[in-house]
Amino acid sequence: MPVSIRPESFSLEEGFDPVRNQYNSTWILSKLLQEVPEEDCKILGVTSLDLFVPVLTFVFGEAQLQGKAAVVSSYRLRDELYGLPRNPERLRERLEKEAIHELAHTFGLVHCREPQCVMHSYTYAEEVDFKSKDFCSTCTVLLAQNKKQAAS
Ligand SMILES: [Zn+2]
Ligand SMILES: [Zn+2]
Numbered sequence: 001m002p003v004s005i006r007p008e009s010f011s012l013e014e015g016f017d018p019v020r021n022q023y024n025s026t027w028i029l030s031k032l033l034q035e036v037p038e039e040d041c042k043i044l045g046v047t048s049l050d051l052f053v054p055v056l057t058f059v060f061g062e063a064q065l066q067g068k069a070a071v072v073s074s075y076r077l078r079d080e081l082y083g084l085p086r087n088p089e090r091l092r093e094r095l096e097k098e099a100i101h102e103l104a105h106t107f108g109l110v111h112c113r114e115p116q117c118v119m120h121s122y123t124y125a126e127e128v129d130f131k132s133k134d135f136c137s138t139c140t141v142l143l144a145q146n147k148k149q150a151a152s
Contacts, residue, residue: 001041009035012049025051025062025071032069041150042106044099045071060098060128063105066146070102077125094128104135108146112139 015027028045036043051059051073060077063070077094079087100118112119117136122128135143 006035012047017052020052022050022052022058023047024053025059025073026053028071029062029064029069032071033064033067036068041068042103043069044103045069046095046099047071047073048075049073050075060125061102063102065105065110066108067106070099070106072098072102077128079125082125090129093133094125097128097131097133100133104139104143107143107150109135109139109142112136114138 010031012023015024032043032045053059058076061072074095078091097118109119111121114136116132117139118133119139120131
């Protein structure tokens, strides 16, 4: 799919929760939706800020199920947050997996029990290393079906 990279076009200040010292990812999704051009199929926000949804301590990302917008953050995926040496290569891999995961939610995919499937939901950064960037056979079929539906 053709992809274009856009600079940040809105201030995240309003999405900041001073009590939690984190940014509300659902608020970011609503802002992304206002930004996305009509002709664009999906929009993925990429940030280094610490994200949350009210019921959870933190999230790696959030997406609208079968919607247009998704967001991912590198913040909780960085080894240095857990007292380990920086590992840019590992961070890139984790972020890539979470980006694929969140975008797949916008294509209607839900969480998968297959531990290596990219749609498996893990809580901790080091657990993300267990899964691959790929979809299991069930999710692959679902994704193909949903993409076809979205295109028609
Ligand atoms: Zn998910
Ligand atoms: Zn799966």
